[in-house]
Amino acid sequence: xxxxxxxxxxxxxxxxxxxxxxxxxxxxxxxxxxxxxxxxxxxxxxxxxxxxxxxxxxxxxxxxxxxxxxxxxxxxxxxxxxxxxxxxxxxxxxxxxxxxxxxxxxxxxxxxxxxxxxx
Numbered sequence: 001x002x003x004x005x006x007x008x009x010x011x012x013x014x015x016x017x018x019x020x021x022x023x024x025x026x027x028x029x030x031x032x033x034x035x036x037x038x039x040x041x042x043x044x045x046x047x048x049x050x051x052x053x054x055x056x057x058x059x060x061x062x063x064x065x066x067x068x069x070x071x072x073x074x075x076x077x078x079x080x081x082x083x084x085x086x087x088x089x090x091x092x093x094x095x096x097x098x099x100x101x102x103x104x105x106x107x108x109x110x111x112x113x114x115x116x117x118x119x
Contacts, residue, residue, distance in 0.1 A: 007053035079108030
């Protein structure tokens with residue numbers, strides 16, 4: 001069972017969140033760090049799958065639609081975690097780390113999680 005490796009999309013990227021997660025040993029990258037800014041949501045999911053990373057995003061509407069469409073058409077993704085901008089950086093960090101302490105990367109495949117469940 002592999003540890004979750006995070007990928008923060010453009011909407012969810014925060015230097016403070018990146019640093020907080022890294023300070024606690026999480027493997028995390030942002031869209032800006034891997035030159036994926038301004039790419040489509042589908043391209044983000046493909047990149048994340050190719051690099052075995054679970055996306056953290058605030059864009060529930062679009063990513064949930066893509067998740068549903070992809071599952072119906074037999075496509076896979078590495079997993080999606082939905083957060084809310086209203087959650088503090090500390091809450092985001094704690095929720096992501098808690099989720100990663102309980103679930104494996106394999107358990108996240110083709111799955112969506114809502115960060116609020118892990119706070």
